[in-house]
Amino acid sequence: MSTSSSQSRSPMVWPMATLALALAAGVGGWVVGGSGTTPPAAVAPVEAAATAGASTAPPVPEKPKAWPLEAPDPATIPEGPVGDAVRRGQALVSRTREELPEHVGNGLHCTSCHLEGGTVANAGPWIGITGVFPEFRTRNAKVNVLQDRVNDCFERSMDGKPLPADSEEMTAIVAYMTWLSEGVPSGVPIEGRGFARIKEPPTPDPEHGKALYGERCVACHGAEGAGLEGPDAAYVYPALWGNRSFNIAAGMSRLDTAAAFVRWNMPLGQGGTLTDQEAYDLAAYFTTQPRPDFARKGEDWPNGGKPRDARY
Ligand code: HEC
Numbered sequence: 001m002s003t004s005s006s007q008s009r010s011p012m013v014w015p016m017a018t019l020a021l022a023l024a025a026g027v028g029g030w031v032v033g034g035s036g037t038t039p040p041a042a043v044a045p046v047e048a049a050a051t052a053g054a055s056t057a058p059p060v061p062e063k064p065k066a067w068p069l070e071a072p073d074p075a076t077i078p079e080g081p082v083g084d085a086v087r088r089g090q091a092l093v094s095r096t097r098e099e100l101p102e103h104v105g106n107g108l109h110c111t112s113c114h115l116e117g118g119t120v121a122n123a124g125p126w127i128g129i130t131g132v133f134p135e136f137r138t139r140n141a142k143v144n145v146l147q148d149r150v151n152d153c154f155e156r157s158m159d160g161k162p163l164p165a166d167s168e169e170m171t172a173i174v175a176y177m178t179w180l181s182e183g184v185p186s187g188v189p190i191e192g193r194g195f196a197r198i199k200e201p202p203t204p205d206p207e208h209g210k211a212l213y214g215e216r217c218v219a220c221h222g223a224e225g226a227g228l229e230g231p232d233a234a235y236v237y238p239a240l241w242g243n244r245s246f247n248i249a250a251g252m253s254r255l256d257t258a259a260a261f262v263r264w265n266m267p268l269g270q271g272g273t274l275t276d277q278e279a280y281d282l283a284a285y286f287t288t289q290p291r292p293d294f295a296r297k298g299e300d301w302p303n304g305g306k307p308r309d310a311r312y
């Protein structure tokens with residue numbers, strides 16, 4: 001059943017062999033019809049393969065820059081052990097504090113920021129995420145697999161501890177993200193990936209941000225930014241600062257990231273009603289309130305590339 005759903009969402013697929021052949025043929029075009037031009041040295045080794053495949057290979061398909069974001073139908077979660085893992089992963093990311101207290105130092109869930117189970121554009125969607133990792137990240141100057149990226153959010157956004165890469169919990173989280181990503185071509189980011197940065201960042205006014213906070217945010221996130229705790233240590237509204245919030249090394253601690261998140265997603269249910277300036281004023285206010293530290297922050301950006309809005 002998952003196969004048919006992935007086919008219906010995937011009019012274009014990229015089998016590696018076809019792609020390699022097509023690329024080779026494309027490169028070889030000038031060789032076959034060659035008019036005596038000297039080939040660039042770097043391309044020369046492909047020549048033989050290219051000539052062999054040239055007559056039958058299809059033209060090089062143009063890879064889309066982004067793929068339309070479409071949340072899968074929950075009915076497509078398969079029966080059996082894989083489906084069980086997908087459902088377990090969904091529970092872990094949406095009740096993270098309660099399900100994984102050993103790994104979560106604050107009061108948040110993954111879905112406090114990755115809204116609606118990671119299915120919302122410009123709110124860190126996970127649809128298509130399995131196809132865009134591994135990825136090189138300047139923050140640790142390494143190639144990161146998806147599990148590394150998940151653990152980054154455990155240590156920073158959740159102010160907690162990483163999950164062992166081979167744990168049942170990590171497997172479940174990856175299974176959930178894999179199900180979300182079904183049908184999205186490998187290597188193609190989803191539309192609305194990340195948090196849609198504001199293109200021309202205005203100069204923020206944190207004092208105005210404080211006043212706005214009192215008008216637009218305080219009803220849910222509270223005067224002390226501590227949110228509102230529910231009966232079973234779960235939150236009704238999550239904390240924006242203090243020890244139940246994300247730590248200083250989290251992406252949300254950065255001005256540009258926080259402003260973008262708030263611009264498109266807050267106040268909850270009224271995303272898009274704030275101006276760029278208001279989003280920056282608010283972000284400048286709440287990101288600089290007291291929050292947990294991160295012991296290993298000195299190890300970040302070992303080879304440079306520190307963004308302009310890093311907090312340390
Ligand atoms: C306080 C907010 C917050 C929480 C809570 C949070 N994250 Fe994130 N997450 C972010 C930010 C910010 C980014 C960086 C997005 C960007 O690059 O623009 C991110 C990025 C990611 C990415 C990579 C997304 C991409 O497009 O490259 C994954 C995967 C991820 N988070 C998983 C998780 C998981 C799993 C949890 C729970 C254990 C979690 N996050 C909790 C804020 C959060």
Ligand code: HEC
Pocket residue numbers: 108111112113115116213216217218219220221236237238239240245246252261262266267268282286
């Ligand atoms: C109607 C209640 C409500 C209002 C008003 C509101 N939020 Fe939120 N906010 C939430 C909820 C609920 C979440 C978590 C989403 C979830 O759990 O699905 C959230 C999440 C967040 C997060 C990410 C999680 C965290 O705790 O860091 C930030 C940042 C945030 N809100 C900022 C703001 C700002 C700034 C304003 C004012 C412009 C605002 N919110 C107004 C309800 C609200």
